[in-house]
Amino acid sequence: MKLYYSPGACSLSPHIALSEAGLPYELVKVDLRAKKLENGDDFWKVNPKGQVPALALDNGELVTEGPVIVQMIADKVPAKNLAPTRDSAERYKLLEWLTYINGELHKNIGPLFNPMLADEAKAIFKDRAMGKFKYVDSQLAGRDYLMGKQFTVADGYLYVMLRWADGMKFDLSGLNNLLAYKDRIAARPKVQEALVKEGLMKAA
Missing domain, CATH: 3.40.30.10 (Glutaredoxin)
Known part of the structure; x- marks a missing residue:
């Protein structure tokens, strides 16, 4: 490949x-x-x-x-075990996470890389993305990964969004579950x- x-x-x-x-x-x-x-x-x-x-x-x-x-x-x-088995309830939960990261985080943070975007528009996208990160933080309470104890491909995707947020100087302080999660993913050898x-x- x-x-x-x-x-x-x-x-x-x-x-x-x-x-x-x-x-x-x-x-x-x-x-x-x-x-x-x-x-x-x-x-x-x-x-x-x-x-x-x-x-x-x-x-x-x-x-x-x-x-x-x-x-x-x-x-x-x-x-x-990077994804639950097809047609399982857990697989649909993974799809839900992938869709959320793609549609709610990726599509709100991505425009911030455009140097032509007005500051007012950037503030709107950034505020939207922060709201989505707060939701993810709430869902990570008591979990190592998005799906629980098992790392999946959704975690790799969310980690990329967190790297983007760092690059865009998002203030994620206070989102302790999310910050601990980011460190956990970053520590993985692969x-x-x-x-x-x-x-x-x-x-x-």
């Missing part, structure tokens, strides 16, 4: 999933502004959406959209492995 990524972008979520899954993969860095690969190839020809993540499968198919990609990765290695590969932290 081949993961098209940009360092620290939402493609970090499937990168973490691949690392946790222990599956073999190749990383292909994308310049999202120029829509070019490192070798100069046109990224539009790889993914007509022009976005990361994109996962090229060994059979030549391309899968896009992070929440779909991470489930596919999890289903390839069921023994790792998460650190993905961060090192993307140049986001130095190897220990």
